[in-house]
Amino acid sequence: MLNWAFIAEKAPAYVKAAGLTLKLAGAGIALSLVLGLLCALALYYRVPVLRRAVAAYIELSRNTPLLIQLFFLYFGLPKLGVMLSSWTCALIGLTFLGGSYMAEAFRGGLDSVSKAQIEAGLSIGMRSLALARHVALPQAFLVALPGLCANSVFLIKETSIVSIVALPDLMFVARELIGLYYNTVEALGMLVFAYVVILLPVSWAFRSLERRFRYAQLGT
Amino acid sequence: MNQEALPLLQIKGLVKTYGKAPALNGVSLSVGKGDAVVILGPSGCGKSTLLRCINGLERIQSGEIILNGENISNPGARWDLVRQRVGMVFQSYDLFPHMSVLDNVLLGPLKVQKRDKAEARRQAEGLLARVGLLDRKKDYPRQLSGGQKQRVAIVRALCMNPDLMLFDEVTAALDPEMVREVLDVIAGLAEQGMTMLIVTHEMDFAKAIADKAVFIVDGAVEEESDGEVFFRNPRTERARRFLNSFQYESRRPRRKTGAAPSGLTPVPVTRATMG
Amino acid sequence: MLSSGLRVFFEGRNMARLMAGLLVTLKIALISIAICFLAGLLAGLLMTSKRPAVRAAMRVYLESVRIVPVLVWLFLVFFGVTRAWGLNLSGELAAVLVFVFWGTAEMGDIVRGAIQSLPVHQRQSGMALGLTEAQIYRHVVAPQILRRLLPASINLATRMVKTTSLVVFVGVTEVVKTGQQIIEFSNSKNPAAAFWIYGLIFILYFLVCYPISLLSRRLEKVWAY
Numbered sequence: 033m034l035n036w037a038f039i040a041e042k043a044p045a046y047v048k049a050a051g052l053t054l055k056l057a058g059a060g061i062a063l064s065l066v067l068g069l070l071c072a073l074a075l076y077y078r079v080p081v082l083r084r085a086v087a088a089y090i091e092l093s094r095n096t097p098l099l100i101q102l103f104f105l106y107f108g109l110p111k112l113g114v115m116l117s118s119w120t121c122a123l124i125g126l127t128f129l130g131g132s133y134m135a136e137a138f139r140g141g142l143d144s145v146s147k148a149q150i151e152a153g154l155s156i157g158m159r160s161l162a163l164a165r166h167v168a169l170p171q172a173f174l175v176a177l178p179g180l181c182a183n184s185v186f187l188i189k190e191t192s193i194v195s196i197v198a199l200p201d202l203m204f205v206a207r208e209l210i211g212l213y214y215n216t217v218e219a220l221g222m223l224v225f226a227y228v229v230i231l232l233p234v235s236w237a238f239r240s241l242e243r244r245f246r247y248a249q250l251g252t
Numbered sequence: 253m254n255q256e257a258l259p260l261l262q263i264k265g266l267v268k269t270y271g272k273a274p275a276l277n278g279v280s281l282s283v284g285k286g287d288a289v290v291i292l293g294p295s296g297c298g299k300s301t302l303l304r305c306i307n308g309l310e311r312i313q314s315g316e317i318i319l320n321g322e323n324i325s326n327p328g329a330r331w332d333l334v335r336q337r338v339g340m341v342f343q344s345y346d347l348f349p350h351m352s353v354l355d356n357v358l359l360g361p362l363k364v365q366k367r368d369k370a371e372a373r374r375q376a377e378g379l380l381a382r383v384g385l386l387d388r389k390k391d392y393p394r395q396l397s398g399g400q401k402q403r404v405a406i407v408r409a410l411c412m413n414p415d416l417m418l419f420d421e422v423t424a425a426l427d428p429e430m431v432r433e434v435l436d437v438i439a440g441l442a443e444q445g446m447t448m449l450i451v452t453h454e455m456d457f458a459k460a461i462a463d464k465a466v467f468i469v470d471g472a473v474e475e476e477s478d479g480e481v482f483f484r485n486p487r488t489e490r491a492r493r494f495l496n497s498f499q500y501e502s503r504r505p506r507r508k509t510g511a512a513p514s515g516l517t518p519v520p521v522t523r524a525t526m527g
Numbered sequence: 528m529l530s531s532g533l534r535v536f537f538e539g540r541n542m543a544r545l546m547a548g549l550l551v552t553l554k555i556a557l558i559s560i561a562i563c564f565l566a567g568l569l570a571g572l573l574m575t576s577k578r579p580a581v582r583a584a585m586r587v588y589l590e591s592v593r594i595v596p597v598l599v600w601l602f603l604v605f606f607g608v609t610r611a612w613g614l615n616l617s618g619e620l621a622a623v624l625v626f627v628f629w630g631t632a633e634m635g636d637i638v639r640g641a642i643q644s645l646p647v648h649q650r651q652s653g654m655a656l657g658l659t660e661a662q663i664y665r666h667v668v669a670p671q672i673l674r675r676l677l678p679a680s681i682n683l684a685t686r687m688v689k690t691t692s693l694v695v696f697v698g699v700t701e702v703v704k705t706g707q708q709i710i711e712f713s714n715s716k717n718p719a720a721a722f723w724i725y726g727l728i729f730i731l732y733f734l735v736c737y738p739i740s741l742l743s744r745r746l747e748k749v750w751a752y
Contacts, residue, residue: 095685095736096729097692100703104725107710111532111722151309152346156360156412157336166363170350189596193693203598210602216610220603224595231594 038215039222042205046222049205050230056119056201057188060126064187065180067127068134073164075135076142086135093132099193101125106197122194126187133183141176142168174245181238188231202226258321260285260447261306261416266315268298268305268471275301277471278315283416283449283464288442290458290479291451293468294494299451302468303418306449307331307340320415336364339409340418343425345401347393347408353380354389357408365412372411379407383437399430403437410441417441417448424453455498459483467491532719536727541709545724548705549731551619555701556691559623560684563630567680570631571638585635592632598693600625605697618699626687633683641675674750681743685736692732702728 071086105121116124145168153167195204202223209219259282268276276298283289291299304310306317308324308331317325324334347356354376361372380386383403393401402422409417419438423431435457442448442461452458458465462479467488475488486492536542574585592600605621608614616624645668653663695703706724713720 091737091740092733095689095740096732097689099692099695100725100729100732103703104722104729108722108725111719148342148344148346149348152342152348154309154331155307155335155338155340155342156408157332157334157364158360159332162363166359167348171348174350185593192596192598203602206602210606216606220599220607223599224603227595227599235594 034221035215035218038213038218042209042219042222045205045209046202046226049200049202050226052199053188053191053201053226054230056122056126056194056199057191059123060130060191061184061187063123063127064130064134064183067131068136069138071131071135072138072142075139076168077160090132090135093128098125098129098190099196101128102194102197118194118197118199121197122191122199125194125197126190129190130183130187133186134180137176137179137183138172140179141172141174144175145171177245178242181242185231185235185238188234189227192227259283260287260320261449262316262318263302263306264316264318266302266305266317267313268301268310269313274471276305276312279468279471279473281466281473281476283447285447286445287447287463288461288479289449289464289466290462291449291466291468292458292494293474297468298471299468300420301471303340303420303449303451306416307335307338307418332364336360336412337415338418339412339414339416341402341405341409341420341422343421345393345398345405345425347401347404349393352390352392353385353396353404356393356404357411360408360412376407376411379410380404382440383407384433397430398426399433402426402430402434406434406437406441415447417446419448419450419452421451421453455495467494532717532723535709535713535717535720535723538713544705544709545702545727545731548700548702549735551699551701552691552694552703553688553735555619555622555626555694555699556684556688559626559630559691560687562623562627563634563687564680566627566631567634568638570635571642574635574639575642589632589636592629597625597629597690598696600629601693601697618694618697621697622691622694622699626690629690630683630687633686634680637676637679637683638672640679641672644675645671678743678747678750681739681746685739685743688736688739689732702731 071090074082074086102121102125105116105125106118109116149167149171150163153163158167191201192203194201195207198204206219206223210216213219261281261283263279263281266276266279267274279298279302281289291302293299301310305312308329312325315325316323319334319337323329324331347353348359351359354373357376357380358372361367361376362369365372377386377389380389383406385400385403385407388396388400388404393404396404406422422438423434426434431454435454438448438450439457439461450458450461459479462482465475465477465479465482466473467475467477467482467486467490469490475482475486475491477487481487482491483495486495570585570588573581574589576582576585601621604625605616605618608621609616649667649671650663653667658666691701692703694701695707698704700708706728710720710724
């Protein structure tokens with residue numbers, strides 16, 4: 033029933049596209065984590081001006097679809113004279129989206145660190161940087177971990193729309209095959225298979241990570 | 253008490269308000285080197301606030317806090333430096349849950365004081381041994397009982413080699429059978445001449461350890477006396493009533509005369525009296 | 528040149544067309560949200576069922592929804608079903624089907640979380656007071672579950688509105704598609720149209736989603752205890 037010859041012939045294209053999807057997701061997650069942490073710290077330390085900007089960014093990012101953000105970056109911005117490559121657009125879009133989600137997760141973690149813990153750190157003479165590094169962040173990270181993992185899975189899935197800025201990811205290949213050859217069932221079957229192969233191990237790995245780090249269920 | 257030497261800690265006219273409500277209303281106090289000072293008073297009187305002010309955890313409105321002749325309450329004070337000389341132990345232990353016992357104790361010496369690792373570790377292990385917890389050094393706080401956690405918290409503060417220790421109701425959150433092990437550690441420190449301010453509700457302990465007692469009511473010092481004097485014969489009426497509030501009178505009906513004085517009255521005797 | 532591009536909004540019936548497109552988007556979102564909120568209540572009950580087989584089946588459902596991107600689901604239904612069974616689905620119908628399939632699983636998980644987060648002793652104190660099962664449900668369980676439910680489900684509604692932007696992939700003439708048509712039409716005379724049109728759509732989505740997010744956060748604060 034299925035056209036196995038077609039599947040065998042096109043499989044390498046999917047493998048290559050999966051590589052791009054993974055590379056983009058990996059870079060996007062890493063940048064989102066950095067941006068999210070910086071934003072969360074700006075909110076946590078109530079840095080004047082910056083915290084307002086961060087709050088506005090989070091609202092803007094969380095209340096607009098990635099698709100529209102990408103359209104704007106890829107088709108809109110060149111009219112301002114800003115030409116970005118497909119890859120740059122996708123990475124900026126993914127980071128713009130992911131940064132706010134990661135920021136919220138980190139902030140939830142930081143808020144969960146009790147005032148008493150901070151005072152205990154202060155009472156042995158720690159200053160705010162050391163306090164953040166050795167006391168607040170390690171504990172915040174453990175609380176934020178499930179959220180960070182969920183956001184990472186979410187970002188991997190969100191990469192599925194970057195084909196609209198002409199990046200040859202998994203979705204792009206599937207769309208092309210459907211358009212060219214009409215082997216829709218095979219093309220879509222391989223697409224689903226590819227996402228399951230990527231996301232199933234990732235979500236299992238995250239789950240075991242969360243289990244391992246649950247030790248700090250917290251007894252001070 | 254060292255009367256002739258300069259006091260280690262001097263507090264003059266300390267005022268601390270929360271909004272409009274005064275918490276401390278002009279507290280003055282001096283603590284000589286090697287003194288164990290017990291701070292007493294009804295709850296909400298400002299005892300804990302006083303300790304928190306000395307460690308810079310609360311901002312004060314006016315007054316002076318002078319440690320070793322240095323005014324630490326002026327706006328430019330480097331509290332991180334002051335706190336290395338003033339150790340504090342809290343009611344709720346507040347160990348760092350993500351670190352082992354030894355790492356909890358070493359965090360300050362290594363990251364704040366930047367001391368040599370081997371030397372700090374030797375001291376930490378020595379102190380843990382003294383409170384009987386050396387074999388638990390690799391455990392995490394959640395594996396310890398309340399009393400053990402509090403002993404670790406004391407070691408964490410001691411390992412900074414402070415000039416002064418502040419104990420803020422350190423046994424208030426403990427189960428009764430664990431109170432003793434913590435108080436014994438504090439008493440041992442007092443014997444070795446550590447200067448300390450202790451807020452506590454354990455009257456027998458306070459009586460046993462106090463070189464000086466400070467009685468605070470409504471944010472002001474009502475009485476400051478020698479420990480022995482205060483507990484035997486307080487000068488103020490309020491202190492007398494406060495101390496009396498810890499005495500219980502028996503509410504059981506008195507036995508009839510002729511009954512044995514012990515509570516374990518043998519039944520046959522009663523029956524015999526009834527005839 | 529850029530600001531002169533603004534005229535794209537005022538030419539012909541462009542603005543009216545964009546708004547009509549937005550209505551199509553909102554219609555798909557609203558229908559999906561309404562259905563999956565109701566279906567989600569049922570799914571949530573099934574997820575907390577006493578029968579392990581039911582729970583396992585629901586688990587597979589939820590995981591399969593979560594592991595495959597919504598856009599892929601949309602392609603599966605729109606192109607795959609059409610091709611495999613020769614059914615002809617309209618883009619709108621395919622979109623609503625997929626969003627309901629996805630939203631019901633997510634809503635079910637929210638309901639499950641709310642039910643399970645209710646401490647056992649809440650029920651037990653109800654029993655200790657001598658309330659009947661129905662009274663316990665009416666006065667103790669339902670009000671608390673509703674409060675735990677609402678902020679998260681409103682949040683889900685925002686996510687669903689955002690996700691409707693994907694229907695442009697299956698040929699529905701909604702706000703994005705309308706925008707693209709306008710851009711294409713005016714590209715030769717007004718090259719800056721893309722900037723303005725996509726900028727406007729960006730703002731339109733924000734204007735729809737932001738109030739919903741605010742409401743969710745408001746409820747979360749008011750009902751936190």
